[in-house]
Amino acid sequence: MNSDYVFLCGVMWCRFGEQDAGKELLRAAQSMDPDISALAWEMLAKGMRRLRELEKLVQACSRTIVGESYAHENHASA
Helix, strand or coil: CCHHHHHHHHHHHHHHCCHHHHHHHHHHHCCCCHHHHHHHHHHHHHHHHHHHHHHHHHHHHHHHHHHHHHHHHHHHHC
16 A cells, blocks of 8 residues: 555545545555554544534534524414
């Protein structure tokens, strides 16, 4: 496994949530090559940060949509 492959798996994992790429990163994280392992762990961590950002965005959008629906219901019944 080389660093280019691990990096490309990281891109696929971070940008698109590609599960097979995530599995490859986990495999690379266990590599005996410290550089490959470090790169894999960093890409996994970056993917987790991206996931948290997306979860916050979804929660904010959900609150906005629910709030708008609630406002429309109250306005219509008034």
